[in-house]
Amino acid sequence: MVCVDKKDPEYRIEVSGWDVENQFFVEQTALEWNERAKKTVLHRRVNQGALLFVRLAGNSDANASPSIPHEAVTVDRRGGTRPEYEVSLHSFLRRRETQSAVEFNLVSGGGR
Numbered sequence: 001m002v003c004v005d006k007k008d009p010e011y012r013i014e015v016s017g018w019d020v021e022n023q024f025f026v027e028q029t030a031l032e033w034n035e036r037a038k039k040t041v042l043h044r045r046v047n048q049g050a051l052l053f054v055r056l057a058g059n060s061d062a063n064a065s066p067s068i069p070h071e072a073v074t075v076d077r078r079g080g081t082r083p084e085y086e087v088s089l090h091s092f093l094r095r096r097e098t099q100s101a102v103e104f105n106l107v108s109g110g111g112r
Contacts, residue, residue: 012057013054013055014056015040015042017052028057038090039087045083047072047075050071052069073089
């Protein structure tokens with residue numbers, strides 16, 4: 001699998017979730033992550049807005065890298081003989097952490 005922009009760092013990941021045919025899958029791939037976006041390429045087509053679980057791969061201890069829920073923000077088919085889909089991801093966890101920090105500031109009086 002080759003990511004679009006080789007200037008950005010890549011991380012080996014495992015993605016799991018349900019494809020467009022409602023079949024559960026687990027796929028090893030790479031994550032391209034920079035300050036603008038997180039992107040990966042999958043061989044299974046997923047729906048825009050799908051819930052996907054992403055964890056760092058390559059660690060023999062499954063507990064060392066928990067799965068983090070992400071939303072498939074965009075899903076674009078790439079050319080080639082074997083179908084590939086470039087998926088941009090948004091972490092649900094980050095949204096919840098940000099919301100919790102704001103709520104904490106409001107409750108504790110830190111937002112005054």
